[in-house]
Amino acid sequence: MNINIFDLLLAPTLIFLAWQMLRARDLLVSIVLFIIFGVLVSLAWVQLQAPDIALVEAVIGSALTGALFLGCLGHMESHRKKIVIEKIKISKGSKVYDCFLSVLVISMGSILSWSVLTLPKNVLGLTDKIQSALAKSGVENPVTAVILNFRGYDTLLEMGVLFLVVVSVYALHAIEPVSIKIQPRQASRVLIAFLHILTPLMILVAFYLLLVGGHAPGGAFQAGAMLAGVGILMLVGGVAFSFNVERWVLRFIYVIGFGSFLLIGLGVMGGERNFLEYPEYLSKKLIFLIEFLATISISFILVTLFAGCSGFLNYGKSNSGTVRGVSA
């Protein structure tokens, strides 16, 4: 293991940022620090030679989560008077209690870090097995092979979790949201010009990430998050496109990623063939189909999450659920 100067700088910076994030009194400062923290963590993944995780961390862990936090904070600020906050007693713990907690945390932390250091270094895990089975998986990127083939079951269930999250967002609203609302507003010219350049580029990058996933770092989650970024930018910028959907179409889009994965899994099953056991000659195509549909679902679900926490959901009484954005 060779330690270079970059690592020596990165590690303490991460700890310092985390500490500052917890200490900051202003939520906005915390969020900004969180975003920076996320970017640096993704650099750490790069240093650890895990480019797939680095991509996900940068796109989802830092950018998207940051956007969700910021949207939520903005929404809370603008509704500060409307939100009735029940008197929640926040006890100011005594010093003894604080000391007890710090001792507990420090001792747990040191036990954990010591155990990490004593981990055996020569455990290969499943690397060999994955390499030898890679030819049969239909893709060349081992990470994609694990996610969509060897452990496709886990990914299927994770898609279920994402779908579950959107159902929860719906359930938490008193009235069912009809659609995502794009408010025409006076966005600054700079932002609009910026968006005109960035939007097509981002869509391009998203599809590149999706296509490249078969043999290089990339895949549905990264692509979906990138597309969601496009949607979020449009919402925030107030720039627009026509967005006409019936209620069931929106629901269908949420479902399609998880649903198609599930149906493909059940469809290939039968006789000797187990659940999610793709026929070898079809596996490449099936994996791409699953990833493609997942990308669409993921991006819409993420945009809905952002819309839900930043007040962009439309509860309009119109039955058709049609909303038109206004072109900038």
Add this chain to the structure above:
Amino acid sequence: MTQIIASHASVWTIMLPFLSGVLCFMAGRRIGTLIGVVTAFILTILTLNLGVSVFQSGPSRYAIGGWSSPLGIDIHLDGLSVLMLGFTAIVGTCISMYAFGYFKDRKGLKKEKNKHYAKMGTYFWPLWFFAWGGLNVLFLSSDIFNIYVALEIVSFSAIALVALKGSVDALLSATRYFFLTLLGSLVYLFGVGFLYSAYGVLDLGLLETVIRPGMISTVAITLMTLGLIIKTALFPIHFWLPPAHANAPAPVSAILSGLVVMGSFYLLVRLWFETFTGVIMPVAGQLLGVLGAIAILGGALQALRQSRLKMMLAYSTVAQIGYMFLLFPLLAGNSIGQGFAWGGGIYFSISHACAKAAAFMVAGSIMYALGHDRIKDFRGLAQRFPIGVFAFALAGMSLMGLPPSGGFIGKWMLLKAAMLTGQWWYALLIVAGSILAACYIFRVLEITLKAANPGEKALHIPLRMQLSSLAMSFFAILLGLAATIPLEILKIDSPVFFQSMEGFIK
């Protein structure tokens, strides 16, 4: 390890709830409800079938994606998992029937309130089926990371279900539940990370063969246990449970107290006594036993102090969870005692699921009729609402541990284990806890038997709700009368030596 390939039926029991959850979401409330009820019955038939096949041909494995462990993920089917699947299906079907009535438009209620129930009913079904599916994944999984994903599904749907009502109380308790259960998941995942980096496998069966005692194993097991304890709400991390369970709509309380708690408890038992048997230190079991003991007494005392029925039942859940954890110290003894401890602990968790689900259903019916659940205003309920009070009394019998109920068998086996392993103080504790349980159950029953206050208005409770709670409580009693069947199933591929139970039941 067995190499018989299980049929695709086990996959269907997992995937059917997800499939119908998606359909419920697409279809909206009216059709969604129908889909939900039909699915519940199909699932019951499927799991009973699965139970019969395990009974006839023994435990089996199924390689998802055809890769088989360690590369892929396996489904593992044995007596314990089939038993859990089966009881989830039975309790789940009764809850579904109950919810069918609960979320319907209520006569004599304002239009706006009915709208609220309609909205809850729309989202109840997809969330509930995802929780059910997650539980089935959990019971069948043979992979510690896959189990983490299953826990995530169960927790997220449970959180949304708690928040379904949308009131300030519900949202606050859901948020607290969210933070704690997420903490539990993360701590568990941390443990999984340690195990994978130390041993390079994730499969439960393979892990069992390679795991060695040592620092890393201890840390990993401690983390995983801690995570699951948070999720099961064992004392001292029980405080999130009562508000979360009490503020949810009645069918949700039944799901949470009956099934979700049972899920994480099952997992602990599975990990401790199969995968980690070689590396667990007996003192750890004793520690869990002490926490369980405090939970039994503290939970019961708190239950006695509550003025609302649902709060009381939620604290009763805290106490009953304590009983389940007596399994851990009692398994440390000789082989005959072990059989009783193992059977007793699991039997107790199943009969608690039935009894507590029934009790929460009745509490929901009472709230439906009266609009509140203040225990002191329950006068005359036995006259007006005989089926419900009868169902509550039956469920109460099981909670107290009176014969012939499932709770009695569970407690009796635990008592026997305590005596056989020479840990008599646990026997005293079981008896004391039962007396306290009797106090809080009879406190409610006594008031319902008093003469009614004249002129009190009550809504008519749909027959569907009444009958489903009655059916559920009958199951709690039936578990005491027909104990041999579940115990025989439990014996299949059991990690603990099991004595023949016939002699003891007579």
